[in-house]
Amino acid sequence: MKKKRNLPIIITILISVIGFIFIGYLYWSWHMEDLAINKPELQQVNEEKQTLTLKNIIHENEKFVVQIEAQSEYNTSTGSGFLYNQKGDIITNAHVIRDSEIITVRTANARIYPAAVIGIDKKTDIAVIRVPQLAGEKGLEMEREKPSEIGDEVIALGSPHGFQNTVTLGIISGTERNFSVEGYDYENAYQISAQITHGNSGGPLLNRESGKVIGINSVGTEDGTLGFSIPIADVLDQVEKWSNEARNDLLDFTSMDDLVNTINPDQFMQDSAYLIEYFFDSILIRDYVGAYALLGDSIQTTTTYSDFRKGYIQIINLDYTILSEEVTEDNNLITTVEVTIDTKLPNEEETKKVELIYTLTVAYENEQLKIIEMDIQE
Template identity: 55%
Template sequence: MNRKMKLPFAVSVILVVIGILVLYSINQQWNGNAIAVNNPVINKVKSDKKSLDLKSIIHETEKSVVQIEGQSEKSTVTGSGFLYNNKGDIITNAHVVNDADAIYVKTANAHTYPAAVIGVGKEIDIAVVRVPQLAGQNPLSIAEESNVEIGDEVIALGSPHGFQNTVTLGIISGMARNFTVDGFAYNNVYQISAQITHGNSGGPLINRENGKVVGINSVGTEDGTIGFSIPMNQVIDKVTKWSKKAVNSQLDFANADDIISDSAPSDLKKNAEYLADYFFESITIRDYVTAYSLLGSKMQSSSSYSDFRNKYIHIIDLDYSLKSKVTEDNHVKITADVTVETKPDDKHKPKEKKRKYVLTVGSENNQLKLLNISKTTK
């Protein structure tokens, strides 16, 4: 290599070495210094550990809570229950269905189905009935581990005195209570301050914080001030065993033809009002899927879900009162005076409007449905 070539080559090597040193120095600075971000739009994401909204817990739970009627020649026993799995299996109390010749289950949307017992306890007051028509429906989330403590807030749901989906609030006020009632042994059960009375039996006890079922409401004092609930972890294995063994073709279901045909006008009116109430409740909670499912087939065929949703999506709150009468064609006309609060837009503040809805409720395929809804603005 001649001298003329040595000089450029040496310069190139020096430049490469300098470049490497500079890059190394910059890298060390980046790793050692924090980068300041002054953009106020960027915020650190924090996890929200707040409890679930009470109204949402109640509404979502109600969908899976049922009223149970155990009918015999001597009497009819009314109780409650809740969906345990996607087979249509419902947990309730043994004393609700023990002496029944026929069992019927009424769901939150006022549908009634025949049920069959797939398991019943002899010493523990627990039973499971199956309704095939409810297979595939969303069950309640079960807390299989017992982590309940005194003072925990709870929600009790059921159908006391036939008033479907009644809610009472309270706390776990005692633990490990032991006693016997009518031959059933209640061992290590929860004592709760939420009111439990006739018709609540078999309903779920919900943990206020996470919305999971922690117990089965079973017994209450005569004055209704104290209730007792069987912990889920005591019965979950037995319930699961019954469910796995049951075969629908071997079960004894009541006659479905007796469900609607024998309904008295007073019962029809009460059930229709309940359906209308559930419709408005679903609109208030913005559960448009449930509200749409209450419509009859003609209404659904004339209005898509999207169109239906757009009719009510601007509503942020409503109050209403209902008046009803049974018509000659065995339908129920319900007049609802409604005060609606609508969502604000860029130009307007929230507004309250007075509206009148007329709902027609009738039987479709042996189930009550909203056959027509008309609206006027006062």
């Protein structure tokens, strides 16, 4: 009789064990198998997450790297800098802006703004300038804690010899380098294999894996084989002190009207080329907001951002070649661009290649370069 009473208990235990085993098997199966995504919008998000390439990293960070032009009574010098906070503050080297009377910055999308010095250390070669028009931008992400090690891959961004948006790659080839150059004392500097030349000074050094700023590119050897970068973690306390103490109403900025009136035709052509390059690169990287912001009021009035994005969202690859450039009598630049586009709809397997001719008109609008007209033909 006792055995019969225990039988239901035993059966219950066996069923529970089998049930737990079955549930565990299902859980394991679900995690081992890839789930099919049938919704196009989810598939689109999944595809965009898989496109994190070196080009994406460079494009996202170049937005916040600027070319700096510093003018004194006897000299004009160029260098680089990078936005690091939402106040419009830009980190650079002291030797880039030292003793200058007029400082201007040129962004990656060819916009030009006046800047003012809010802090400079003529011993350690660091400085911070402010551009109020860039306030609200997030800036680059700083590596505040983890020190870089020998062998870490790095990306150096800047404007060597005036060539804006230039990238060099390398590794950390040495650490804790101490030396002096032209009155500046560099301590604990990173030695890098990425080339640092005239104009690179003040630009950011990025960790290839994280994309965070690890240093300020400052000095290069004559033969270009070695560069040196100030660790960002060593100077952030001083930088943030300057930033917190600065007041815009006490700073001296150059007039925007003066800047636009002093731009020469060659600079206008160069800036326009940067603008067009930035427009197409933004579309390729799926930065539709950045591309749309380059359009003038006349285009944005007739084309909403949503419609603009729909026209480009299916693009998976894009190549372009500038065919011709012509400056009109009213100082606008008309550029003809041949564009080859590969598109692919979410539910299709094959890509479709389309060749288009873009005719873009670039001009100043509200004191900044914009694409004010756009004609597209097959």
